Amino acid sequence: MSSATDTELLALHGLAVKKAGTPAAVAAVIGAEEGEVEAALEAAVAAGRAAGAKGTFMVAPAGREWLDAQYPEAFAGFRADPAATETYERFEKINRELLALFTDWQMIPAAGGERVPNDHSDADYDTGVIDRLGAQHERAERALDSFAALEPRLGLYKERLDEAYDKALAGEVEWVSGARIDSYHTVWFELHEDLLRMLGREREEAP
Amino acid sequence: MTAVADRVVVLDGSSVPDKEVVGNKGRSIAWMLSLGLPVPPALCLPIEECRRFHANGGELDADTWSAVLAGVAGLEERSGRTFGGGERPLLVSVRSGAAVSMPGMMDTVLNLGITEEVEASLARLSGDAAFARQTHCRFVHQFGETVLKAHLDEPAADATPATVRAAVRADTGEEVPTDPHEQLRAVIKTVFGSWSSRRAKAYRKHWGIAEDGGTAVVIQAMAFGNLGEDSGTGVLFSRNPLSGDPEPYGEWLPHGQGEDVVSGTHDPLPLSNLADSMPAAHERLLAAAKLLEREHGDVQDIEFTVERGDLYLLQTRAAKRSPQAAVRAAVDLAEEGAIDRAEALRRVTPEQLATVLAPRVSAAAAAAAEVVARGVAACPGVAGGVAVDDSDAACAADGDVVLTRPTTSPEDVSGMIAARAVVTERGGSTSHAAVVTRALGRPSVVGVGEGVTATLLGAELTVDGSAGVVYRGILATEAVDPASVPGLEKLIEWAREASPVEVVADAGEGSIDPEAVGTSDDVSTPEGARAAIAAGVTSVPKLPGQHEAALLLRFAQEKSNLEHEEESS
Numbered sequence: 001m002s003s004a005t006d007t008e009l010l011a012l013h014g015l016a017v018k019k020a021g022t023p024a025a026v027a028a029v030i031g032a033e034e035g036e037v038e039a040a041l042e043a044a045v046a047a048g049r050a051a052g053a054k055g056t057f058m059v060a061p062a063g064r065e066w067l068d069a070q071y072p073e074a075f076a077g078f079r080a081d082p083a084a085t086e087t088y089e090r091f092e093k094i095n096r097e098l099l100a101l102f103t104d105w106q107m108i109p110a111a112g113g114e115r116v117p118n119d120h121s122d123a124d125y126d127t128g129v130i131d132r133l134g135a136q137h138e139r140a141e142r143a144l145d146s147f148a149a150l151e152p153r154l155g156l157y158k159e160r161l162d163e164a165y166d167k168a169l170a171g172e173v174e175w176v177s178g179a180r181i182d183s184y185h186t187v188w189f190e191l192h193e194d195l196l197r198m199l200g201r202e203r204e205e206a207p
Numbered sequence: 208m209t210a211v212a213d214r215v216v217v218l219d220g221s222s223v224p225d226k227e228v229v230g231n232k233g234r235s236i237a238w239m240l241s242l243g244l245p246v247p248p249a250l251c252l253p254i255e256e257c258r259r260f261h262a263n264g265g266e267l268d269a270d271t272w273s274a275v276l277a278g279v280a281g282l283e284e285r286s287g288r289t290f291g292g293g294e295r296p297l298l299v300s301v302r303s304g305a306a307v308s309m310p311g312m313m314d315t316v317l318n319l320g321i322t323e324e325v326e327a328s329l330a331r332l333s334g335d336a337a338f339a340r341q342t343h344c345r346f347v348h349q350f351g352e353t354v355l356k357a358h359l360d361e362p363a364a365d366a367t368p369a370t371v372r373a374a375v376r377a378d379t380g381e382e383v384p385t386d387p388h389e390q391l392r393a394v395i396k397t398v399f400g401s402w403s404s405r406r407a408k409a410y411r412k413h414w415g416i417a418e419d420g421g422t423a424v425v426i427q428a429m430a431f432g433n434l435g436e437d438s439g440t441g442v443l444f445s446r447n448p449l450s451g452d453p454e455p456y457g458e459w460l461p462h463g464q465g466e467d468v469v470s471g472t473h474d475p476l477p478l479s480n481l482a483d484s485m486p487a488a489h490e491r492l493l494a495a496a497k498l499l500e501r502e503h504g505d506v507q508d509i510e511f512t513v514e515r516g517d518l519y520l521l522q523t524r525a526a527k528r529s530p531q532a533a534v535r536a537a538v539d540l541a542e543e544g545a546i547d548r549a550e551a552l553r554r555v556t557p558e559q560l561a562t563v564l565a566p567r568v569s570a571a572a573a574a575a576a577e578v579v580a581r582g583v584a585a586c587p588g589v590a591g592g593v594a595v596d597d598s599d600a601a602c603a604a605d606g607d608v609v610l611t612r613p614t615t616s617p618e619d620v621s622g623m624i625a626a627r628a629v630v631t632e633r634g635g636s637t638s639h640a641a642v643v644t645r646a647l648g649r650p651s652v653v654g655v656g657e658g659v660t661a662t663l664l665g666a667e668l669t670v671d672g673s674a675g676v677v678y679r680g681i682l683a684t685e686a687v688d689p690a691s692v693p694g695l696e697k698l699i700e701w702a703r704e705a706s707p708v709e710v711v712a713d714a715g716e717g718s719i720d721p722e723a724v725g726t727s728d729d730v731s732t733p734e735g736a737r738a739a740i741a742a743g744v745t746s747v748p749k750l751p752g753q754h755e756a757a758l759l760l761r762f763a764q765e766k767s768n769l770e771h772e773e774e775s776s
Contacts, residue, residue, distance in 0.1 A: 019598070019618040093358075099637040106645040107636075110448055110527040115636075117587075117645075119556045122525070124308050131310035134406040139358055169310065169406070170413040179620055179646040189617040189639060203616060203639075 007032060009070055010153075011040035012049060012063055017194045020058045028160070029190065031153045067197075075198045078151055087146040088199060094139050095192060101136065102177045102185050105129045120173050130168055133176065133184065137165050140188075147195075154194070160187045214256060214274035217281060218249040218425075228253050230304030230423030239520060242502070244495050247519050248285040249427035250278040252395065254306070257421030260399040267396060275395070276388070279426070286428045291387025295332070296325040298342075298429040301391070303398045305422040309414075311406025312422055313353050313398045318346040318429060320387040326368070333433045338464065343368045350383045350390065351375035354397045391426070398424045430512040430519040433464045437485060437516045440464060441475065443492055445500040445507045448528040451535025451693065455496055457481075464512075481513075488518045499523050504546050505554070506536050530559035531692060538694035541701075548701050552763050555698060557731070561757040562587070563692055566684035568671050576678040579663060580630065580655035584675035585641035588650035590627035591669035591681045596660050598622025609668045611660045615640040623649060628670035630677055632657050644672075652677055686754070699756045705763035708739060709746040710755035731758060736765040 014030040014037070015021060023038035030037070041057045044050035049063030059067070078084050107115035108125060120126055141158055148155030164184040167175035177185040196203055216229055220240025229237065233251040240246050252275065259268055267275075279290050279299075288297035298320045303312045321329075321343050330339035344362045348371050351357040357378040362371050372383055384390050401407060402422050411418060432440035443457035457478035482489040492511060495518075499507045508526035512519050528536060537554035540546045546554070568589055592607030601610045601622035610626035612619060614633045623629055623643055629651040631640040636653070644651035650672030669682040689695040708730075729735045730747050739747065740762065749755050 017617070019621060093360075099639075099642065102642045103637045106642065108527050110529065114449065114529065116527060116529055117558070117562075119558055121556065122527075124524075127308050127310050128314075131312075131314070131406065134310050138405075166409070166413075169410055177642055177646050179643045180624070183646075185642060185646070186617070186620075193617050203614060 006074070007036055008040040008043055009067075009074055011037045012044050012059060012067055013194075013197065015041065015044075015050065015057055016059045016064070016067055016197065017190050020056055022055055023057070026057070029156065029194070031156045071197060071200055075200075078198050079200060081150055083146065084150055084199070087143055087150075088195060090139075090143050090146075091192075091195065094136055094143065095188075098133075098136050098185075098188060101129060101132050104132075105176050126173070130176075133165065133168065137161065137184075151198070154191075157187060157191045157194075161191075214252070214268075214271045215278040216251045216253050217278065218251055219285075224253075226306045228255075228423075230254060230306060230425070231308065232302055232304035232425050233423050235523075236425065236427070239499075239523070242498060244498070244520055245491070245518050247428040247430050247521070248282050249425055250282060251304075251426070252424040254421040254423050257399045257402055257423070258419065260396070261403065261421075265396070265400060267392065267399075272392065275391070275426075279391070282426070282428050288428070291320040291322060292324055292328075294328060296320065296328050298325070299391070300425075300427050300429055301394045301398065302425045302427070303401065303422045304425050305402075305420065307416070309407055309410045309416070311401060311404040311408070311410060313394075313401040316346075316349050316353055316394045318342050318349075319390045319394060321346050322385055322387060323368075325387075329431075333431070334435065335433060335462075338433050340367065342464065344371050347371040347375065347383050350394070351379070354393055355379045355381045355383070395424050398422060430514045430521070431464065432460070432512040432514065433462055434515055436461065438462060438512075438514050439481070440510075440512045441478070441481065443478065443496055443507075443509045443511060444526050445496040445509070446526075446532070446536055446539075448506065448508070448526050448532050451528065451532035451539070453536075453539050455493055485513060485516060488513050488516060491518050495520060501545060504540065504550070506532075506540075530555075530562040533559045534563055534692060534698050535694040538697045542697075549705065549767055551698070552701055552705055552760060553767065555760065557757040557761040557764070560698070560702075560760050561753065563695065564687050564689075564754040564756060565589075566686055566752075567673070568669065568678070569683050569685040572682040573671075573676075573678065576669070576680055576682055578676055579666075579668065579679050580652065580659050580677040582630070582652045582655035582675050582677075583636050583641070584672055585636055585638075585653045586629075586644040586649060586651040587673040588628075588648070589669065589671050589673070589682075589684055590650045591667065592627045594630075594660075594663040594666050594668050595622075595626070596664050598625075601625040609670055611663050611668075612640070613657075613660055614638070615643065623647060628668075628672065629653075630655060630659070630663075630668070630670060632659050689756075699759070702756060702759040702763045705766065706759040707766050708736075708744055708759075708762045710749050710758050711746045712749055731761060733761070733765055733768075736761045737769065740766055740769060 010030045011026055014026040017029055018025060023041055024034050027034045027037045041050055045052050049060055049066050051058050051060050106118055108118050110116045144158045164175045164187055175183045177183055218237045220237060223237045223241050226234040229251045236246055236249050256271055283290055283297055286297055288295045290297045298318050300317045301319055302315045326339045326343045330336040344366050347368050348359060348362050351359055355375060357375045359374050375383055432438050439459060439461040440463045441457055441459040443455060445455055446453050447456040458475035459478050459481040460475040496507060496509055506526040507523050509523045510521040512521060533555045537551040541548050541551035592609045594611045595601050595608045596611055598619045598621055601608050602625045607627045609628045610622050611630040614631055620643060629640055629644050629649055631653045632655055634640055634653045638653055640651060640653050650670050652670055652672055652675050666679060667681050669678040689699055730739050
């Protein structure tokens with residue numbers, strides 16, 4: 001893929017996946033040098049495609065349009081590859097199961113079809129959900145290996161998911177679906193967003 | 208040949224072995240049987256056998272396998288059935304059971320022993336060929352997923368054992384055995400093998416659990432709720448888990464098999480239906496619930512099956528309950544003398560108490576207000592603000608805003624943090640918006656329908672995430688009258704008596720400056736409350752907008768925890 005070397009495109013893409021972030025955070029998503037990313041983001045600011053303040057950058061509306069225009073060509077190879085779409089189907093299946101799992105983690109099924117917030121007082125229940133997360137994590141790793149064979153950058157998500165899973169396994173409950181940290185759910189959604197953009201697809205919400 | 212007793216423990220209630228020997232599930236079955244409760248016959252490969260299996264290079268020892276076969280023969284005798292065949296077939300469940308539960312262990316495989324012939328017998332006995340085929344499919348599916356690690360879709364309605372087998376083969380290249388003994392052997396090996404799975408090892412390392420432990424295997428006869436009109440399955444709560452009302456509450460599915468109630472695929476009937484159709488089984492069930500509740504000192508959630516008029520208890524555990532029910536059950540159990548007041552105060556979390564006391568939309572205001580959207584109640588609570596449809600606008604806004612979006616993506620998280628509440632057009636209780644708002648504690652209503660965002664933009668809204676309703680305007684909320692919730696006044700009174708720290712309206716004299724006592728911790732957290740108690744603080748200011756009861760309960764609990772620790776050290 002010729003555009004894999006196009007750091008500005010990738011930096012802006014990484015920024016779009018995260019919405020807003022520091023060069024270091026974007027570098028972690030796209031697997032580039034922080035300095036390189038910073039230079040690329042500053043160039044994007046100069047071109048009116050991003051905005052930045054105090055070392056944190058955001059994609060500007062013009063940057064979104066520019067990205068949407070670049071994607072079809074930049075990821076033409078990935079989009080046309082049957083292995084990518086096949087793996088994406090597997091990813092979607094894991095995604096559906098993970099979403100149900102996050103809900104089970106937050107809200108425990110109770111009588112009469114109701115759910116009550118999980119206060120994490122039932123270790124057996126939590127263990128069961130963490131176990132399911134482990135099973136999905138192992139499936140996700142296989143899917144990410146397939147993606148990384150086509151686009152090595154995507155392999156980076158494996159390490160970030162691994163880190164969140166390890167913390168969840170160690171009883172740090174907020175690492176399953178916490179919204180303010182790189183929890184399993186946060187990283188998974190960035191990965192999902194990354195893939196949707198690369199493949200030019202829309203997010204489908206479960207009914 | 209080694210005697211059965213050397214390698215396998217028959218669980219018949221004549222003794223209650225330690226959980227270090229037979230694991231937590233094995234112990235629970237033996238204990239229920241020792242109380243004289245009806246539990247399907249079971250046997251257990253003790254934890255020692257797991258060690259032997261690993262010492263043996265991941266193979267079952269020949270003597271152990273002989274003992275399993277002898278044990279299964281015992282189950283056949285006790286149940287009057289034949290494993291893997293005959294006119295009255297015996298199917299078994301196999302479960303893992305370490306002394307403590309942990310992730311990574313193979314959990315359960317049901318319906319072992321099913322074959323083409325057994326499926327035909329089941330169809331004849333139940334008069335329900337579809338049920339027999341479904342049972343067979345479920346077994347093949349579960350074996351494929353848990354033993355062969357296949358990743359399968361749920362079997363379709365028209366699935367047959369052959370199609371599920373083919374799906375397993377396509378995914379793994381391996382076959383689900385048709386021979387009942389091979390099925391049993393493979394599942395036992397998988398349970399023992401799962402002790403050293405990557406996940407279980409990682410978990411033990413994190414928690415400092417010894418590697419040389421192991422798991423037991425429990426093999427139990429399956430009860431059938433599907434054998435005619437005098438059979439069925441259900442769930443019984445020893446008290447109502449929604450209201451806490453001290454009356455048993457349950458669901459009953461005549462002619463249903465275990466998973467049918469839990470999976471929600473069938474509509475169960477109220478328990479009164481069982482009382483009408485089989486009064487003896489109903490009476491025995493209620494007596495068992497009472498006994499189990501007394502023994503555990505807590506509300507029980509009991510899974511049961513009635514097979515041809517005979518009641519079997521499959522599982523009992525502490526019931527999940529609503530915050531209201533937690534308050535009422537704790538107070539009632541203490542008043543009945545089942546637990547003391549200190550224990551009653553441990554049965555309710557400060558979060559549950561805060562939820563019960565959270566201000567709600569006043570009925571008068573709700574009745575007068577215009578409902579602009581209805582959807583799935585995704586995260587409980589009430590909040591209001593001006594509708595914005597964009598994350599940037601939510602972050603930039605000065606006042607309170609409600610973020611309304613067609614759907615949310617990771618880009619919207621900062622906006623969701625900035626907003627007081629969230630509304631989405633598409634998606635259900637597992638959508639991104641639902642997951643994130645629950646993590647953030649932002650009231651949300653999701654799936655209100657296409658196009659709503661555009662019509663609401665700029666309007667003042669109140670989002671009731673408990674009811675799934677969005678109102679136009681900022682609605683008045685009202686405090687909850689403690690007298691209106693059974694048990695609540697007493698619980699607050701007990702918490703006040705037990706708390707070493709007073710919660711006062713104004714930070715006056717004698718109240719703390721957290722910095723001054725060397726802790727900047729929030730006293731509403733366990734750590735912060737402990738630090739305040741340890742520092743000898745006698746009063747703290749009330750948290751704005753919150754009833755003081757949750758804080759009093761936190762202090763009462765932490766004081767009791769500190770006392771426990773001192774006693775044990």
